[in-house]
Amino acid sequence: MVIQQVLPRAQVVQRKTQRPVQFKLTEPTRSAVRVWLGKAYRDALPVEQLPLELLINKPDIVHFSGHGDSGQLLLANERGDPVMVTGAMLRTFLKYERPPKLVYFNACNSKELAEAVVEIVPAAIGTTALVTNGAARASAVAFYNRILHGGSVQDAFEVGQCIIEALHDNSASSVLEKASAFDPRTHRLHNLPRIVARSVSPATPFHEGWVYHCRMLSCGVPIEYIPSRFLY
Known part of the structure; x- marks a missing residue:
């Protein structure tokens, strides 16, 4: 962009x-x-460019939006072909001097991915089941709106979680995985x-x-x- x-x-x-x-x-x-603003927004990246973009820009939040299942995330390569990326691969990509503070997996069945990367990053968000595109988008918008208004990670997560549960009649939810030293109730990703x-x-x-x-x-x-x- x-x-x-x-x-x-x-x-x-x-x-x-x-x-x-x-x-x-x-x-x-x-x-x-x-x-x-130019640094804050990135168009869809092929998987070959992802490690370098993370290393150069060192974002505070990494947001993955796509298809997920069985601990894998569906991305694309430079030719546009689908590529399945595991949690272990993403953990390696995120392992550099100043990793993100939070990784948001806006994808179906991404709980295992969140569990995998939280060994490197302080916090990660994933989902427990299949979620519709509309619910995933609405949940993410609610999360980031709360973050941008100075809310804690815990407050923002709970708002987004409620959106997913409401739109799926409690058949799907989201999870917040966190490192032992990270307290989402007091941590804020954005100071107004x-x-x-x-x-x-x-x-x-x-x-x-x-x-x-x-x-x-x-x-x-x-x-x-x-x-x-x-x-x-």
């Missing part, structure tokens, strides 16, 4: 006044956002970015149309995406 456009302005709501405030995004900031502003001048009442001099601070933004001229 190629990210072509990032809008030149952003709008945030002041926590104290609940008033919307617009910020102009400079070109260095917009470029950093485009780079971040915030912009904090503090007035440089003495406190004055807010008046619409006035100009205020403020000191800005961003929280929850990875340092590599902050233009160097903003770092002190």
